Amino acid sequence: MRHIAFLRNVNQGQRGHPSTRDILDAFADAGAHDAVAFQANGTVVFTADDPQTVVDDAMQALAARSGVVRDAFWMPLSDITAIVEAHAGQPDAARRELTLHGGGVLDRADPQVSRMAAHRRCEIVDAGPGWMVSKNEVDRESNATPVAELVSGTRATSRRLPTLVRLIDRFSQADRATRRIFAIGLPRPSSSTSRSR
Template sequence: MHVVFYRNLNLGHAGSPNREQLEGALKAGGAAQVKSFQTNGTVLFKAEDPEGVVAAAAGELVAVAGYADAAIVRPLADLEGLLALGVFEKHESPRTYRETVTFFQGGKKPSWSMPWTNSKDDVDVLHIGDGIALSLIRKPRNSAGSPTFELERATGGVATTRTRGSIDRLLKAAATWR
């Protein structure tokens, strides 16, 4: 089982497909089963060639909704293993606004020493694995820190972020869907 994380996709909003269009594009691309999760462009799917399915679906998403942003595919097992490391539990802080998981691809790997804190002191990157970063964000004023911004700036690639709560709910949903 795999998950595709679409960047800047909000189901039903201008420039984004609705749930039926998103799931239909992945099925037309060759996915055996598809389940859109929440409204943030996170989709569980089963396929022999997951990257090929997402690539094939890209043209359909442009045609039906004008959506043409990045899509990052990860095996579900990667997420389970990453959260099992207990990284967030080792860095609990009352200053934390959200625990986040950022998926990134392209460009170079960040050269930061872990944990790394940005200059605005609103993002702590705690762990970087193979295209996945675990971070804490703070919201010192009206806006929260952005690990997506920090990783895109450091790598020159693209990134998309979900909260740990979203990933936890995704894993629970996947367990009942298998």
């Protein structure tokens, strides 16, 4: 199954941050040899039967390889797709963010949670176990991560909805093409040569 990892506080290639090669090598060390970086913000697409173990092992490998310690969160691509599809049609979709965090379900109806979000100029519009979708008041602002960290009491990291739409478009198309190949009986690529694009 394909999953998406969000590494927290990563700007690949910048001083003090891990490189793309460090990140992909760390995922390979953890057994995810098909891992692909998407953009330069620590978003990684990978396949695994046990994604939590892969992400935990990859972060340990990253620290050993580069000396950079980072938190990471993951979610199945299918779950991210469902969340994005529920929000992408909204007129304010460009101002929405998906945040992954280490807490449970944030109670967006709680007046104190609403006040904390409003103080950071955003509103939590959807939430589930370990994730929330927020809407920023201003275009191109990104206020979700500090809100999620404050409310959940845990680390968090966010990706803007337009970024996730592009990610889903790219990787869902690859999945559809693979399903079509398998459906018409063409030979499957061997696991040693198959790489996601």
